Amino acid sequence: MGSPVRNKNNGAFTIKCGLTNSGDSSSPRLVTNAVVRSKGDKATYIGHEFDRCRDFSSLHYRLPFEKGYLVDWDAQKAVWDGIFSEEVLRVNTTESSLLITEPYFNLPNLQEVYDQFVFEEYEFASYHRCSPAALIPYGNLYGSSSSAPPECMLVVDSGFSFTHVVPIMGSSIVWSAVKRLDIGGKLLTNQLKELVSFRQWNMMDETYIMSHVKETCCYVSTSYRRDMEICRENPRKNDIVQEYILPDFSANRQGHIRKAEDVGETDQILYMNNERFSVPETMFYPSDIGLQQLGLPGAIAYSISLLPNDVQGMFWANIGLIGGTTKIPGFRDRLLHELRSLAPIDVEVIIHTAADAMTEAYKSALAFARSGDFSSYVVTRAEYQESGSNASRRRFKDWKSTDNEKCPDPYPRKGKAPMQESDDERISIPTRGGRARNRTGPSGQRRR
Incomplete structure (x- = not known):
């Protein structure tokens, strides 16, 4: 080139x-x-x-x-x-x-x-x-570089702002069947901030720290009721709770999950109990936080139902996950379990994951x-x-x-x-040397 x-x-x-x-x-x-x-x-x-x-x-x-x-x-x-x-x-x-x-x-x-x-x-x-x-057909999400990508594929892209369900046929997006959930990494982090701030420490201004807590502690439960019952029996001592030691930046110590070390007198501990799985659960039951939308499994099933009948089975067999939110532990297994109950009995449901979504x-x-x-x-x-x-x-x-x-x-x-709601603050940008031009553009109830 x-x-x-x-x-x-x-x-x-x-x-x-x-x-x-x-x-x-x-x-x-x-x-x-x-x-x-x-x-x-x-x-x-x-x-x-x-x-x-x-x-x-x-x-x-x-x-x-x-x-x-x-x-x-x-x-x-x-x-x-x-x-x-x-x-x-x-x-x-x-x-x-x-x-x-x-x-x-x-x-x-x-x-x-x-x-x-x-x-x-x-x-x-x-x-x-x-x-x-639109770029996924050129990659290796659905196989090795030597094999041709499938003719029909469905990409679940869960990023910072939204989660999109994108069917692709013949390397072209079928836009009429693309679905969007108003849930992404930002909403999950903000939800975790509110829960922790209400129950334990005030963390509403600690977006960076709570994002790390989410990435370190959270997982998607494959049995929500069972895990919730475990957490209710003993909120401080059970198989699910984790003790997250908050960072101390004055001592250059990062936040981490407590292993076997002793806790110092000045250490602050965040007890991650049912927050670990109730926050990612929003992806599957948005009504838990007042969003009257289908969960991700329902959005996938609805998107596929809008595609031609004779190729719908190919989309069920070629579901790919990209985006940072799909990296939450247990995400793929829970999604596969939910989709099997929604898919026709005569089709195979296969979810493809990347080494780094x-x-x-x-x-x-x-x-x-x-x-x-x-x-x-x-x-x-x-x-x-x-x-x-x-x-x-x-x-x-x-x-x-x-x-x-x-x-x-x-x-x-x-x-x-x-x-x-946006929790961002307007921050002035320091003047930098460089180009002279400075163009600005347009600016429920749970059922299980």
Whole structure:
């Protein structure tokens, strides 16, 4: 390939980025997609600079993405500037191609701003824009690189803001059957913060710490009633409870699950009891927190029911999981158990998992960028200068209507769950040297 391809999975909270001509490009650089202010050391970190932070207490995030869409372009530009700089990828944008992911059902006016930033702000030679699931057919989620991907597949992408169920037929997304749950990693973290703050310590300002607690302690239960009964018998001493020792950043000690060590007088312990499994349970029963939507198994079954009858069995047999939320222990086993009760008796339900669900879309994008026909899918700077965003509309496959964007609501929605409220604070971005232009765009009852 004449010029290096800059591959960027532009997640709402973590950007996975790399270069096709880099020797270690299969392992992406993970960059926090936020401007973060630390009250501990009174410093502000932009994107990749967050690796330098050592005091993670009371962090406040300014996120470019809000409710799944890129709306704060000043913050996003600051993060992108750092990624393209000498400190991270050392990219000469004028001689490079860019492959970037965008949100599902991205709004047309936001897509135009993507085009403007790529070609007018950074002056890339060419670029391709698509959703993460569209790249999966080029990867190894459904088999080895030597075997062809299945003709019909269903990708479950559970990320920071939402969880999407995306059927793909013949390497093209069937947009009329794509379903969305308003549940992602952010909501689960916020839910855990509220539970812990109500029952034990006030952790409402400790998003970073509670995210680590969620990743360390939480799991998806395969028998919710049984686990709940175990927790009720003795809330402090049972087979499920874990003692999480909160971090002490003044002593440079990170938070961790207590093993056999003695607890110091100043140590603060967080008892993780039924919170361990009741928080991820929201993925399967959103009504637990007031979201009147189908759970993930129901959304998958409903999505498949909208596809042609003669190929529905192939979708049941090719369900793939990507996104950081699917890494919660027990997620696959619980989902498989639930789906077997919803699937027709004459079909086989198979769930495919990746070695790292968080970076699977990036690795698939890397394979796509290295393929021989990648150049036929890009829009060049010359085409953009001639036709503007119309060149992107003609070249990139896109969704055509807004129908069926969400899972159907079995009951009228009475309001938004409190965990969905934004807990972000506006953080001013320190002035950085660089480009002169500064473009800104549009900104139930449980049944078991």
